[in-house]
Amino acid sequence: MALLGTQLVITLVMVSIIQKLGxxxxxxxxxxxxxxxxxxxxxxxxxxxxxxxxxxxxxxxxKSGRNNENGKTAETFHIPRNLDIKLETSKVTAxxxxxxxxxxxxxWLLDFAVYSSVVYILTExxxxxxxxxxxxxxxxxxxxxxxxxSFKLLLSLTYQYFQSQESxxxxxTVIITAFAYLLIVMVILIVDENSLELGLNTAYTSFNExxxxxxxxxxxxxxxxxxxxxxxxFLALWCALLGALFTFPGLxxxxxxxxxxxxxxxxxxxxxxxxxxxxxPFILVLLWVKPVSRDYLTNRIFHGMATPLLTEHAFETMRxxxxxxxxxxxxxxxxxxxxxxxxxxxxxxxxxxxxxxxxTNIELQKKIAAVFYYxxxxxxxxxxxLILCLYLTFMYKTLGNYSWSGxxxxxxxxxxxxxxxxxxxxPSLSGEQSIQQSAKQFTLALDSLKQVFTTDVFRGLFxxxxxxxxxxxxxxxxxxxxxxxxxxxx
Numbered sequence: 140m141a142l143l144g145t146q147l148v149i150t151l152v153m154v155s156i157i158q159k160l161g162x163x164x165x166x167x168x169x170x171x172x173x174x175x176x177x178x179x180x181x182x183x184x185x186x187x188x189x190x191x192x193x194x195x196x197x198x199x200x201x202k203s204g205r206n207n208e209n210g211k212t213a214e215t216f217h218i219p220r221n222l223d224i225k226l227e228t229s230k231v232t233a234x235x236x237x238x239x240x241x242x243x244x245x246x247w248l249l250d251f252a253v254y255s256s257v258v259y260i261l262t263e264x265x266x267x268x269x270x271x272x273x274x275x276x277x278x279x280x281x282x283x284x285x286x287x288x289s290f291k292l293l294l295s296l297t298y299q300y301f302q303s304q305e306s307x308x309x310x311x312t313v314i315i316t317a318f319a320y321l322l323i324v325m326v327i328l329i330v331d332e333n334s335l336e337l338g339l340n341t342a343y344t345s346f347n348e349x350x351x352x353x354x355x356x357x358x359x360x361x362x363x364x365x366x367x368x369x370x371x372x373f374l375a376l377w378c379a380l381l382g383a384l385f386t387f388p389g390l391x392x393x394x395x396x397x398x399x400x401x402x403x404x405x406x407x408x409x410x411x412x413x414x415x416x417x418x419x420p421f422i423l424v425l426l427w428v429k430p431v432s433r434d435y436l437t438n439r440i441f442h443g444m445a446t447p448l449l450t451e452h453a454f455e456t457m458r459x460x461x462x463x464x465x466x467x468x469x470x471x472x473x474x475x476x477x478x479x480x481x482x483x484x485x486x487x488x489x490x491x492x493x494x495x496x497x498x499t500n501i502e503l504q505k506k507i508a509a510v511f512y513y514x515x516x517x518x519x520x521x522x523x524x525l526i527l528c529l530y531l532t533f534m535y536k537t538l539g540n541y542s543w544s545g546x547x548x549x550x551x552x553x554x555x556x557x558x559x560x561x562x563x564x565x566p567s568l569s570g571e572q573s574i575q576q577s578a579k580q581f582t583l584a585l586d587s588l589k590q591v592f593t594t595d596v597f598r599g600l601f602x603x604x605x606x607x608x609x610x611x612x613x614x615x616x617x618x619x620x621x622x623x624x625x626x627x628x629x
Contacts, residue, residue: 145269146277149261153254167249168233171518174474176231178514179484181507182224184214187500191218217497224488226507231481235511242515244295245522248288252526255281259533263543279537282530289527292519293384300387313383320382320611324375336429337606339374342599343367349591374603382611388520389615390622391480395521397623398479398486399472409475416472417620419465420613426458427606449546456545459536462605466529473521480517484510528608535601540594 188195193216229235236242255278262278300309332340396417403409426432436449449457484507491498491506536543 144274145265146262146274149258149265150277150281153258157251157254161250165246165250166253167246168236170249170473171236171477171514172231172233176474176478176481177228178231178235178481178511179226179507180229181484181504182226184216184500187218187222187224187503188216190222190224193218215499215501217499218503220494220496220498221492223492224503226485226488231511231514236515239512239515241292241296241519244292245515245519248285248292248519248526249522251288252285252530255285255530263537267544276537279534282533282537285530286527286534289523289530290381290384293388293523293527296516296519296523297384297387309387313386316386316615317379317383321375321379324378324382324607328371328375332429334429336427336433337603338595338599339371339603340367340599342596343370345593345595345599346591349593349596353591378607378611381607382615385524385611385615388524389612389617390619391517391520392476392616393619393623395476395479395517396616397620398482399475402479402482403475412468412472413475416465416469417616419461419468420609420616423458423462423465423609424606424613426461427602452542452545454545455541456543459532459541459543460546462532462609463529466525466532469525470522473518476521477514477518481510481514524608524612528605528612531601531605531608535598535605538594538597538601540598 182190187193258281259278262276266276297313300306300313327335327337328339332338396413399413400410403413433451433454437447437451437454440447487506487510491503535541542548
């Protein structure tokens with residue numbers, strides 16, 4: 140195994156760049172602080188007193204001042220809800236966001252994803268110039284870390300709803316959507332692959348045959364590691380969990396999209412980009428529906444043409460490129476969506492003016508400040524699903540042995556993989572073993588593992604994972620748009 144080579148150099152250089160430049164240059168910080176985002180400032184107590192005509196309680200002034208200095212209590216008074224309050228604005232700066240909740244997690248995820256993408260691109264260029272020969276692809280390790288970080292942060296964000304006693308509605312929503320997605324994915328998994336080409340049946344057949352042959356070579360009698368039903372059941376549980384994690388990011392995305400369309404009603408180009416970005420996951424989902432995508436583009440010959448529009452290889456490349464383009468488009472529109480979220484503070488005050496009654500100064504200030512306080516939480520809900528989908532696509536392309544140039548270059552002959560009958564038995568372990576023998580044993584074990592997890596297995600697993608991310612991405616945001624259209628009064 141060629142473990143020491145160009146890929147290791149790329150990895151070491153990138154680790155050095157992270158250590159040297161990471162604290163000084165950050166794409167995550169630049170998006171929040173250098174794209175013109177504006178936040179709304181809550182009015183001070185003095186401004187509220189002046190607007191409402193509330194006199195200051197002089198008898199408690201000295202005591203209140205002493206308590207405020209100790210950080211114990213703040214002076215509370217009531218003001219009318221329909222008070223004409225004009226909020227001041229301020230540009231978001233680095234000093235403002237550094238103390239926000241989940242800021243460090245957001246910065247690490249996005250910046251590490253950028254570094255990983257550089258490693259992946261350089262590795263792809265290197266493999267295009269010098270095709271690998273039984274070489275470990277270190278960029279897949281980087282991609283795996285990004286996928287793991289994204290999933291972990293989505294899990295952390297969802298767990299917040301199970302910690303608070305006030306989030307009963309949110310907890311119920313997460314649980315209900317998890318069971319709903321479990322039902323949906325169970326239906327999807329029994330759909331004929333001539334209609335929905337998930338590749339799971341081919342992946343299971345390849346894995347089962349290879350694993351059975353491997354176990355037989357080791358002297359173990361087995362017809363396979365597990366039944367198809369058991370594997371699909373655990374896969375359905377993973378899909379239900381991922382769908383539940385995508386629930387509130389999707390609902391938040393729909394709210395921001397709804398508000399963004401309202402703000403750019405006169406800008407046709409921006410409205411077109413926003414609507415294209417919102418509809419792109421649905422188009423990506425259709426690319427796995429065989430009658431309307433692959434059969435239509437690779438088999439049908441249109442009038443006046445001698446061949447179909449695309450070859451099989453070109454279709455796979457087009458599918459990969461469209462996923463990357465959809466993710467990049469939404470990331471490019473990220474400042475627009477975040478500004479739509481920050482404008483919620485203004486709309487909260489406008490809605491409050493229509494209400495009767497009174498409200499305390501503390502409650503009003505919290506209502507406005509909470510919008511900016513949760514900015515990084517919302518940003519993570521926006522970014523994490525995109526990054527998860529993008530890097531699953533990278534792994535699907537590389538481990539599935541696809542190409543980025545299939546639309547322009549005719550495919551070369553695919554690499555021939557060893558059949559399961561060519562497995563070599565693993566040497567037995569002994570106490571007196573040299574380093575060279577240990578390395579040889581490790582290499583043989585890794586080669587056997589690669590023959591068990593064949594290209595068909597990776598195509599099935601990562602193809603389905605990528606498709607399900609796109610499906611959950613679109614389904615949750617569509618559910619949010621239905622809510623905004625029919626149930627929201629704001």
